[in-house]
Amino acid sequence: MPKALIVYATRTGQTQNIAELIAEGIRFAGAEAKAINVNQVKKQEDLEGYDAYVFGSATYHGEMLQGMKQMLFLAEKLGLKGKPGGAFGAFGWSGEAPDRIYDTMKNIFEMDLVPSALRLKSASLQGGMQMAQDYGRQIGKKLMGE
Ligand SMILES: Cc1cc2nc3c(=O)[nH]c(=O)nc-3n(C[C@H](O)[C@H](O)[C@H](O)COP(=O)(O)O)c2cc1C
DSSP: OOOEEEEEESSSHHHHHHHHHHHHHHHHTEEEEEEEEEEGOGGGGGOOSSSSEEEEOOEETTTEEEEHHHHHHHHHOEEEEEEEOEEEOOOOSHHHHHHHHHHHHHHHHHEOSSSSSSSOOOOOOOHHHHHHHHHHHHHHHHHHTT
């Protein structure tokens, strides 16, 4: 069964909630999904062996969290060209991080991404839960070749 890895960077847990809902959506589409905190990624091998990648960070001071920046340098070495994926994150008002991550995955890694990044104020507000699951389902469908 194809497998997706979701890596999230969070300070207060909102981005983790979104990551877990995206994982559920991917499973609804029939693929496997694992969500891990960026702090668990120590070396390139920790990222290897998946068929799709979804990266997310909360926005603080207009930026993604430091751990996600470092993880993207590791991911650069994986050779992700053509693999399905997406980017996401919780935000308060400006929400730069998901778009920055998305742009890196698209322009540098040359991945086959869903059409845009997912930005949510919270997974529990304004249909956020549904949106996060749907985002996962879209990635899952790409992964299943649908
Ligand atoms: C000190 C601080 C700075 C923040 N800076 C931004 C920001 O520049 N832009 C933005 O959209 N949200 C900003 N936020 C809001 C967070 O992105 C928001 O609370 C988000 O839900 C946190 O996600 P997390 O629980 O995954 O860490 C900031 C929050 C704090 C506490």
